[in-house]
Each structure stands twice: as C-alpha cells, then as structure tokens.
Amino acid sequence: MTVREMVLFAILVGLGIHSFRQEHAWTRRRLAFLRARQRSAAGEVRRLRQHQRNLRAEEVALDSDCYYVERMAREQLGWRPIMQPSLVPSPVDLPTLGLEPGELAMGLPSLAPAIPAPAGPPATSSAPATTRAPAPPAPAPQRQPDRDRRLLAALGYTSVKHFQGKMMRGRATGALDAATRRRAREIRVRLARLGYASVREFQQRHRLKADGIYGKRTEQRVLAELRRQRHQRARASGVVAESNGGPRQPGG
16 A cells, blocks of 8 residues: 555545544434423423313312302402392202201301281270380391311311311411301212212212311312212203104104
8 A cells, every 4th residue: 555545545534533523413412402302392291281180170160169260259359249138049958967958058048038927907006105116136146166166077177277278278377267167068068969978978988098087089089979970960861852852753
C-alpha cells in the first residue's frame, strides 16, 4: 500500500467516525425529545382521567342527590334560599328509620294545614262584652339537638366534629349547625329509600366492612344502589309503555 492510499484510507476512516458521531448525537437528541413528549402526554392523560372521574362523581351526585346543586350554590356562592310553606314537598311514607312526614325535605318541619273553623251564627250573650288582650303567639317548636346527636351516633360517629371531618370537607367546626343536620338527615333518607334500618345492616348485605360507620365507601355503594334502582324503574316503565303502545291488530 502506497502512502497515497494510506492517506485516503485515513481520511475515509475519519469521515466515517465523524459521521457516526453526528448521527449518534442526533439520535440522542431525538430520543430525549420523544421522552419529553411521552412524559407530557402521560401527564395530560392523568389530568384527563382525573377530570373524567370528577365528571362521573358529579354525574352520580346529580342523579342521586336532588339537593346537590343547592348545596354547591350554598358552599361556593353563599346562596341562601327563601323557604316558603308552599315550597315544602308533600310527605312521603317511609316506614324505616323512624322518618317523620316532613323530614324528607332535607330536615324541614312538617307544616300542618290550617283548617278554618266552620262559620255559624254569632253567639248572643246577655253578659256585657269584655275586651280581652290577644293571646301571645305560641312559640315555634325548637329542634332537639339530642335527636340529631342520636342520629349521628346511629350513623357510627362519636362526635359532631368526627362526622364533619369525614363526611363534610372543610366544615370540621364541631358545631351542630343546620348544614350538619341536613347532611345527616340526607344520609338517613337515602338508607330509608333502600329499605335499611341501620348502617351495619346495609354493610353486611353488600359485603362491606360491617363497622357500623357510614363512610365514603358505604356512601358510594348507597349511591350506586340508588342509581341501579332508578334504572330498573326506568326500564320497567319503558317496557310497560312499549307494551301499551304496540301495534293494534285489525278488528281488535
């Protein structure tokens, strides 16, 4: 091999090494770019999945909780409704859990209809009329905190703060306020709609940890059962409507 051939061979080897190094550096940069895109896509997928879970939870709440929108408006906007006697729903007969006729409307007291006295002829008396001072109005019935505390104990909680910390986020004040009473009675109404007299009975029936405490897992199962019953009723009503509205035979 001559000197010229050796020089040409060395030049070709150097060019090959330089080209290989450039190709290797480009490949590494491309790989780093693809890994960064993969991490970004994985973060976007996690964000979308969390958003999907939030939407599903909101859908379940809207389907099963008729007071969800009102509660969100109270918590986020500070909205307070003006309750009128005409807006109180009619009583619903719930034989379990000791529900009273007016407590299905989120703890509102039942309002007895005012029945006017029958009109008759004015009574005549020979005694002189005496002016009497109007009787003071009867005091409005006060809520009994002991009854609400017994309800919290039936749900498995030893204190108001314990219940608020587990079932009412951001409201662990320990005060038995109207929102806490409304939340506890809402839970009792849901169990009553499913036909259960205690939390432990529901947990045993649905293979949950039968500790007698109405927690998040128990509430998720209760909402699922309410949704399943609603779908069954809707399916049954659809089948009945289809059977009633089918094609009629001639001459029938």
